[in-house]
Amino acid sequence: MKKARMLLLVALILIMNVGVVSAADEPVYGLFMSHMTNAFTMEMSTAVQTKADELGVKLTVYDGGKDPAKQINQIETAISQGIAAIIVEPASVDGIIPAVKAAREAGIPVVILNQKITDQSIASTFVGVSNVDGGKMEMSAAVADMGGEGKVALLLGPMGSDAQIGRSEGYQAIIDESKGKVEVVYELTANWTTDEALAVVETWLSSGKEINAIVAQNDGMAMGALKAVEDAKMEDKILVYGLDATDEALAAVKDGRLKATVSQSTTLQGLKAMEAAVDLVNGKEVAPEILVDFTLITKDNVDEFLK
The missing domain is CATH 3.40.50.2300 (Response regulator)
Incomplete structure (x- = not known):
């Protein structure tokens, strides 16, 4: 009887461990926003999350608080934790260069969102506008x-x-x-x-x-x-x-x-950024630059954009 209980306990432990490994192996993506204090950044982060949900992937959103040092620390911590891919709307186009280089050295794809960094060649792709x-x-x-x-x-x-x-x-x-x-x-x-x-x-x-x-x-x-x-x-x-x-x-x-x-097609930028990150993780080819269009909105056409 004791032996049977012991075997059952071992089996349960093995099942639990398999579950832990499975959860740990699930790719986790990171969205690093420069800040989350206005309607634009909120709309953009919501769009990225929406596409993540649609694609069935896990996304963690980080608020940089308009502080490049904080954003760098967030990215470096995520790298050490094995983040699958990084989407970053830069708090500084110069300041985050070291963090992007660190991600590249770790073999982690980096999607720069909305604002190009000064050395865009070190990132996997840029999603945004001209x-x-x-x-x-x-x-x-x-x-x-x-x-x-x-x-x-x-x-x-x-x-x-x-x-x-x-x-x-x-x-x-x-x-x-x-x-x-x-x-x-x-x-x-x-x-x-x-x-x-x-x-x-x-x-x-x-x-x-x-x-x-x-x-x-x-x-x-x-x-x-x-x-x-x-x-x-x-x-x-x-x-x-x-x-x-x-x-x-x-x-x-x-x-x-x-x-x-x-x-500046904010929602579309967010959707395309998340899509690009997943494609990169899955080994698909992604263009080095993905641009969306601007549209002038006046009283004549505003009804087309009102939610």
């Missing part, structure tokens, strides 16, 4: 609405970020085409945040300098600018533009308060 094109589209709309000339103020993302650099380049290309008819009267970062943009624009408006349009590199800053303009009762004099097509911005475009926003 930020120069997005900047051109947004500024072209502003210039057209001003009748080809006017004074603009620019709200920029974190200086040195891929999106800030690309969108600023796009802005400048369109401004140069105006041959001096479009003048930049203010230009300052508000670090993607609504409150910071609100404070910056309040200061601009208090100076009394003429502004015909405020062009913001994301919708969060555009909404801060819009509040400052409306609080100052200047909505009939200053046009405001954003980029990201967040729900709040789309509603403002629908109401005629925000002149336009630009969609």
Whole structure:
């Protein structure tokens, strides 16, 4: 009887151990977001999770808190734990290079999402947009609405970020085409945040300098600018533009308060990034760059984008 019990106990232990090994062998993917504090990053992370669920794979989401050092530590820890693949929306296009190199040396695929790193060749692929094109589209709309000339103020993302650099380049290309008819009267970062943009624009408006349009590199800053303009009762004099097509911005475009926003197909970026990560783990060939399109959204077509 004792022998039978002992055999049963051994069998149970073996079954439990097999279960543990099976669970440990299940690929775990990591999504490393620069932060999770605005509608854009929330939409993107939700899209990645949605595709992970659809494909039946396990995904762990990390919030970098806008801190490159924290994001590097998160990635390095995940590497040591045997992460199957890494999807990273960089907190710094320079800062995370060591972590990406470490992943590569460990044989772990890395998908860079939304913002290219300075040495993109060390990653497996990039999924995102051409930020120069997005900047051109947004500024072209502003210039057209001003009748080809006017004074603009620019709200920029974190200086040195891929999106800030690309969108600023796009802005400048369109401004140069105006041959001096479009003048930049203010230009300052508000670090993607609504409150910071609100404070910056309040200061601009208090100076009394003429502004015909405020062009913001994301919708969060555009909404801060819009509040400052409306609080100052200047909505009939200053046009405001954003980029990201967040729900709040789309509603403002629908109401005629925000002149336009630009969609960078945020959800599609997230879906394609997760899909690419799984393909890489499964040994499939993935293009080094996967780009999605921008779309200008005005009152004329906003209903197509409202959820």
